[in-house]
Amino acid sequence: MPTVAVVYHSDYGHTKVVAESIARGAGGVDGVEAVLIAVDELPAPGPDRVLGGRWPELDAADAIIFGSPTYMGTVSAAFKRFMESSGGIWYRQGWKDKLAAGFTNAGGLSGDKLSTLLDLALFASQHSMIWVSQGLFYDDEGINRMGSWIGMMAQSTDDPPEVTPPPEDHKTAELFGERVAHATLRWARGGGRR
Numbered sequence: 001m002p003t004v005a006v007v008y009h010s011d012y013g014h015t016k017v018v019a020e021s022i023a024r025g026a027g028g029v030d031g032v033e034a035v036l037i038a039v040d041e042l043p044a045p046g047p048d049r050v051l052g053g054r055w056p057e058l059d060a061a062d063a064i065i066f067g068s069p070t071y072m073g074t075v076s077a078a079f080k081r082f083m084e085s086s087g088g089i090w091y092r093q094g095w096k097d098k099l100a101a102g103f104t105n106a107g108g109l110s111g112d113k114l115s116t117l118l119d120l121a122l123f124a125s126q127h128s129m130i131w132v133s134q135g136l137f138y139d140d141e142g143i144n145r146m147g148s149w150i151g152m153m154a155q156s157t158d159d160p161p162e163v164t165p166p167p168e169d170h171k172t173a174e175l176f177g178e179r180v181a182h183a184t185l186r187w188a189r190g191g192g193r194r
């Protein structure tokens with residue numbers, strides 16, 4: 001069954017709950033399995049360059065949705081560590097032609113979230129992945145309330161992750177997960193990766 005992996009980092013739990021909503025949306029599409037993987041479960045390679053933890057599961061996914069909080073206008077250090085740990089995969093272009101998409105969560109309405117999404121899109125491009133944009137128009141219900149196109153944005157206050165980000169962002173996240181899942185189905189049915 002085509003698999004969508006959602007790979008995320010979250011220090012304080014807000015990006016984690018967005019990742020969960022995206023995985024719920026993706027996994028709700030018939031014929032698609034969604035897996036949620038925290039970067040803490042993807043240890044850096046040792047001297048033997050072997051990637052343990054959940055790396056093999058990630059490697060097997062048909063699509064990967066990358067998610068990081070925005071810290072200082074870019075991805076978090078832990079997420080960057082994950083990006084650099086994928087260097088061996090990059091070297092053999094092991095993720096070439098997998099689908100990719102990205103999301104971020106930050107304290108500010110802007111908060112320079114676009115910069116984080118651009119970093120994620122560039123990272124996916126270095127891996128020769130096929131980028132899936134957000135694809136949701138903003139509306140009066142608060143879907144895509146920050147008007148992002150390249151990837152999905154959520155915004156949290158300092159309240160606990162049980163109450164922030166708001167329901168609109170969770171709904172946006174679910175729809176975004178669905179979109180990537182449908183794209184994955186089409187990609188897999190059409191032959192997918194060469």
Ligand SMILES: Cc1cc2nc3c(=O)[nH]c(=O)nc-3n(C[C@H](O)[C@H](O)[C@H](O)COP(=O)(O)O)c2cc1C
Nearest residue numbers: 010011012013014015069071072073106107108111
């Ligand atoms: C070190 C650090 C840097 C941050 N930098 C930004 C930033 O550049 N823009 C922003 O809007 N929020 C920034 N924030 C706020 C976080 O994006 C926000 O608290 C987010 O919800 C944290 O996600 P998490 O709960 O998944 O860790 C920063 C927070 C920390 C701890």
